[in-house]
Every structure is written in structure tokens, then in C-alpha cells.
Amino acid sequence: MTEARQFPDPAVERLMEEPVPGDSRQARQLARRKQITEAVMAEGSMRIEDLTERFGISLMTVHRDLDELVSRGLLRKSRGIVSAAPTSLIESSDVYRANRQAAEKAAIAQAALAFVEPGQAIYCDDSTTVLQMVPGLQDKAPLTVITNSLTLMNEISPLRNVTLLGLGGEYHNWCNAFMGHMTTGEIGRLRADVLFFSMAAVMDGMIFHQSPGMVETKRAMFDTAERRVLLVDHTKFDRRALHSLGRLAEVDTVIVDDGIAADQLDAMQSAGVEVVVAPVETA
Incomplete structure (x- = not known):
């Protein structure tokens, strides 16, 4: 019997450039974490060091962002590699939902x-x-x-x-x-x-x-x-x-x-x- 999914798999999108409404530090941080999540979703898994180059942020900042995304159950981090969590949980998150439509x-x-x-x-x-x-x-x-x-x-x-x-x-x-x-x-x-x-x-x-x-x-x-x-x-x-x-x-x-x-x-x-x-x- 085929396992039912809560959602059909969404088409993997390119990084979204629309900012989160407002220009506060929290809004920019949320936008960046959303872009990181979508980048990892697109690749399946990525080297953490590659994220620092892609987003122009320090290794300390990217680890701080990833730790937050891991705590939300969106990503998984192991031995310098970050990978995506199941689609249904990602779609439930406010990080993922922030700029959809x-x-x-x-x-x-x-x-x-x-x-x-x-x-x-x-x-x-x-x-x-x-x-x-x-x-x-x-x-x-x-x-x-x-x-x-x-x-x-x-x-x-x-x-x-x-x-x-x-x-x-x-x-x-x-x-x-x-x-x-x-x-x-x-x-x-x-x-x-x-x-x-x-x-x-x-x-x-x-x-x-x-x-x-x-x-x-x-x-x-x-x-x-x-x-x-x-x-x-x-x-x-x-x-x-x-x-x-x-x-x-x-x-x-x-x-x-x-x-x-x-x-x-x-x-x-x-x-x-x-x-x-x-x-x-x-x-």
C-alpha cells in the first residue's frame, strides 16, 4: 500500500528575493534563514562552508542560523553537512511560509x-x-x-x-x-x-x-x-x-x-x- 502524503511535493524553487515585510533586524534574519532553508531544499544537502560563501556571512552566523533551523525541525546538521527535513514539516514552518504568495x-x-x-x-x-x-x-x-x-x-x-x-x-x-x-x-x-x-x-x-x-x-x-x-x-x-x-x-x-x-x-x-x-x- 502506498503511503499517503500530506502534501504533494512542491516544485523546488530558486531563492526568493522578496524581503520579509518590514526592514527590522528580525525581518532580515528571517528572510536569510528562509533563503538558507530553500537553498538546502534545492540541493538536498550542502556543505556548511558553502553557505557562508553563498550568503556572504560568517561561519559563526551561519551556524547560529542553522542551529535555529535545526531546532525548528527544518534542517539536519552533521559533520559539516546540512540537509533538509521532511517536506510537510518545512511547509508548516513560519520560516518557510513567510513569503509564499x-x-x-x-x-x-x-x-x-x-x-x-x-x-x-x-x-x-x-x-x-x-x-x-x-x-x-x-x-x-x-x-x-x-x-x-x-x-x-x-x-x-x-x-x-x-x-x-x-x-x-x-x-x-x-x-x-x-x-x-x-x-x-x-x-x-x-x-x-x-x-x-x-x-x-x-x-x-x-x-x-x-x-x-x-x-x-x-x-x-x-x-x-x-x-x-x-x-x-x-x-x-x-x-x-x-x-x-x-x-x-x-x-x-x-x-x-x-x-x-x-x-x-x-x-x-x-x-x-x-x-x-x-x-x-x-x-
């Missing part, structure tokens, strides 16, 4: 801001699409933002008149977020006006993610929010993942980019789902 995510995030009103309490999950909503949240203040994402906590904390409720629990390095029973227990004691979230795959009228822990956390937010807004780019409709969060029809609004196929758009609308199509700006 960047233009589409920006357009979707911008459209999502229309569903935020001053005075609301909103859930924001750990997704990189929701992360792109952060710059626009200042204009919606006062707000209360509830999140399990450490990345999002760091981005939101400087905003004025925005109360941040960070969900604790068991920290997971690979996604830079908190999950588990402590996290869902805290969520269960809260009620929010809107949940903004993303998922790894949409198929057969269901929404999926490859991490069961992530599904459990998102579902807890889902069940305690008055309105649920799913942010998902068109590539998620061509993927598969193992664990279901629930039916797409349970979502109040789906925001997609204009690359969505006509038949997929028709299927959602026929199921009674409100769909917002966000136009993507071309370079």
Missing part, C-alpha cells in the same frame, strides 16, 4: 481589515497571512487582539490603544506559537467578536491543516468567536492536508485572491459561503 497574502490581509471595527476583541492566529493585517490595525484602534503567535505578539505590542492578550501554553519552535491544552483552556474562557485565521488546505467543502495541535487551537478560537473570517490564497485549493478543522460552510466569510479558479469560487458561493475576492496588485 506574498502579494496574494497582502491583498487578502488588506481586504480583511474591512471586517475590523474599533472596540472589538479579535482573535488572530499564527498564520503569515493574518500577520500582514498588523500594520492596518493601528487605524482600527481601540482594539483587543488575542493571539497564540509569538511573532504576532512582538509585532502588535508597539501599537497604541491596542490591548494585547497573549495566549500561553506549550511553545512550539517550528511555528513560533503556543498550542496545547493550556492554550485551548485559556481560549475557552474568552469570547471574541471576530476570528481571523488561515488554513493549509481547502478541499471537498472542508478545511484542513497538517498539524493536529494547530487544528485544536484554531478550532478553540473558532468555537468562541462570534464571526469567523478565513484568509486563504488560491494555492490552498490545490493542496491536501491530513487533519480537518470542519466544514467550509461553518465559516462566515472567506477572503481569497483573484487567482481563485471559477469553479472553486462557484462551489463556495453555491454552499452559501460569503466570499470576498481581493484583487492582487501586479508589479
